[in-house]
Amino acid sequence: MGKRLWVKEILFCFSLVFTFLLSAEIVLAQTNCNQCHSNIAEELKDSVHSPLSCITCHSDVEGYPHDPGIAVTKKESVDMCSKCHKGIVTESYQESFHGKAIFLGSQRSASCVDCHSSHKVLGQDNPHSQVAKENIPETCAKCHKNPSPGFAEGAEHFQLSAMGPGKPMYYTAKFFVWLTIIVMTLLVIHIELQCYHSIREMLRERKGR
Structure with missing residues (x-):
């Protein structure tokens, strides 16, 4: 019994040390990042990602200072x-x-990041958020010319199902799936009939000779 308690105490101490070292590393990383990226640090203050460390997302950045030319594809x-x-x-x-x-x-x-921003990620209920309902047309305007207010009426991140906001797209997808199946089936039947007709004509010509 005493031995088990001793082992638990050692494991607990190790976990405390590990947590402390990890926290220290995160704080050090944040401090280093803020020296050059103070503008981004300012954006992160109100962001929902503010509790995260820079290296949570930028895990590929090694060393300090790092190469400023690191590019990330979409x-x-x-x-x-x-x-x-x-x-x-x-x-x-x-x-x-x-x-x-x-x-x-x-x-x-x-x-x-095009819709939610890369650093200043704010909740949908925040009036300054890029995805706040009143700001959605402006956000969409980055890619879509002259977006109508209707852009803000559409739902995002919904499940394609027969119920809920995904209902129209669900049935639209079903329609095109069945349309594709029917068209392909008719095409195969057409090709088979065409082949049958060609073979029949060829046999008829041979008999005529």
């Missing part, structure tokens, strides 16, 4: 966000036009 930025944001948020984005375009290598389609 797909890489989406993958970066997906490490923490999972479930319906990620799945719905992957199913969207933007997500599919990014997956295929587009650098013009909207990634997470």
Whole structure:
């Protein structure tokens, strides 16, 4: 019994030391980053990501100072966000036009940071947020010319199902799936009939000889 208690105490001490060292590393990293990126540090103050360390997202940055020329593709930025944001948020984005375009290598389609910002990420209820309802048309205007107020009426990050905001797209997707199946089936039937007709004509010509 005493031995088990002794082992638990050692493990507890190790966990405290590890937590302290990790916290110290994060604070040191933040301090180093803030020396050059003070403007970004200011943006992060009110961000929902303020509790995070810079290296949480920028894990590829090694050493201080680092190469300022580090570039991140849109797909890489989406993958970066997906490490923490999972479930319906990620799945719905992957199913969207933007997500599919990014997956295929587009650098013009909207990634997470294009809509939510890269550092000053504010909640949807914050009036200064890029995704606040009244600001959505302006956010969409970065890519879409003259967006109408209707842009703000659409729901984002919804599940394609027969119920809820995804209902129209769900049935639209179903319609095109069945339309594709029917068209392809008719095309195969047409080709088979054409082949049958050609073979029949060829046999008829041979008999005529």
